[in-house]
Amino acid sequence: MKNPLRVDEMLNPHVSVDCVVLGFDGEHLKVLLVKQTGHEESGYYNNMKLPGSLIYNDEDLDEAAQRVLYELTGLNELHLIQFRAFGSKNRTNNPKDIKWLERFHQLNQKVERIVTITYLTMVKIDKKLTHLSDRYEACWTDIDALCPLAFDHNQIIGEALWFVRQYVQTQPAALFDLLPKRFTAAELRTLYETIYDRKFDVRNFHKRIAQMKYVLPLEEFQTGVAHRAARYYKFDRKLYNKLHGMGKSFSPDEHNEIY
Amino acid sequence: MKNPLRVDEMLNPHVSVDCVVLGFDGEHLKVLLVKQTGHEESGYYNNMKLPGSLIYNDEDLDEAAQRVLYELTGLNELHLIQFRAFGSKNRTNNPKDIKWLERFHQLNQKVERIVTITYLTMVKIDKKLTHLSDRYEACWTDIDALCPLAFDHNQIIGEALWFVRQYVQTQPAALFDLLPKRFTAAELRTLYETIYDRKFDVRNFHKRIAQMKYVLPLEEFQTGVAHRAARYYKFDRKLYNKLHGMGKSFSPDEHNEIY
Known part of the structure; x- marks a missing residue:
């Protein structure tokens, strides 16, 4: 080995999955978001985020993505496509996101950096799905009208759209997953x-x-x-x-x- | 939240990057491998693996991929395409791989699970590159004639090929990166x-x-x-x-x- 590696500071981050669920209401492309609620000194806040979770020790990545969608939105057995890992050290810059995460997962350890593996799925927004998202307080939001979301989730959605454009060129069937029968x-x-x-x-x-x-x-x-x-x-x-x-x-x- | 998450056992794995460098010698598709050497009770071993490394605390994923290629093969400023994360809990089943990794990175902590983010690049096998890979003891191996590699690297190369087939349908220019001028x-x-x-x-x-x-x-x-x-x-x-x-x-x- 000509260039010995530094022996310090190997990264030991948390790993999460985040899911971009896309739907189409006949006019607009929509993304399914869940609530990120909490208290800060300035008061109660109610942001939105992608459905996501840290992964468990005994879980594979794909399993974690299926679990989080089921737990947070009631959706299951979806065709999930892994599309990218996001691991920038800046993605956990907002202390609010970290505090929320530690509370949400009831973690005893500090969260410093999170590498997230992202998944994409395209679904029909039918009655069953509307019912489910109501029950789980998940909401469909116009992709053109997103507020600032938790973590780097705006960026993740942007990259998901870029990915979809490439993907449907070789797999055009995916587009019809968004349309009614x-x-x-x-x-x-x-x-x-x-x-x-x-x-x-x-x-x-x-x-x-x-x-x-x-x-x-x-x-x-x-x-x-x-x-x-x-x-x-x-x-x-x-x-x-x-x-x-x-x-x-x-x-x-x-x-x-x-x- | 209707289904409270389990509060135990959130995964806190190591994260690595692995690079699939593809070349073409006019007849065969080749992949660049580096040595994984060590001692076991049964004697000295000399396996091959993809160029890869755990990532540092201060490093973004893409930076880590560029660094590892430079450190292990002398290649730099390559166009790297992130193509998939591999995080199965089975990928570190072989104790030899873990022992090698702990020694290679001189780690004090135990490595249990590693989520790896994989990158792909396509290069011309020219004189400069042949010279570099000689110096770093990296070797070009026929993709049809791979021995069992470390970790899940055979599977990673298989998925890289699948990815390339899709990729060049929308980005055919990439194929010409493999050919001489x-x-x-x-x-x-x-x-x-x-x-x-x-x-x-x-x-x-x-x-x-x-x-x-x-x-x-x-x-x-x-x-x-x-x-x-x-x-x-x-x-x-x-x-x-x-x-x-x-x-x-x-x-x-x-x-x-x-x-």
């Missing part, structure tokens, strides 16, 4: 516009839907709307898997056509 | 075949190269070869950035054409 072309376009933060031409987008072989038009139409009733579509997962299943390897032919 | 069509095809673990038809692949606008044919040809001298090509990064730069947002038109 049947959806209109306008809803699908709005979702694309939200994810990519840009407008798409309505007519061109219709043509594109026609080319997405796994998006099938239904003989069902909106009812009780003032404007012309729009057709519903559905995502056919079986067909999608057949066309672009995990087993299929990518070919440079397909690759090149992206551009 | 000028390369033949056969070398590019072999690289694709290695990454995707399948064969590509030679004629079709030539057509595809012609469609990759950022791959330019040169008026230079192989010399001193027994077979017909092949033409060299180069990757034009400026043109690539202009066509598909980071700033460009993705459109569903492009998206759809992948399939």
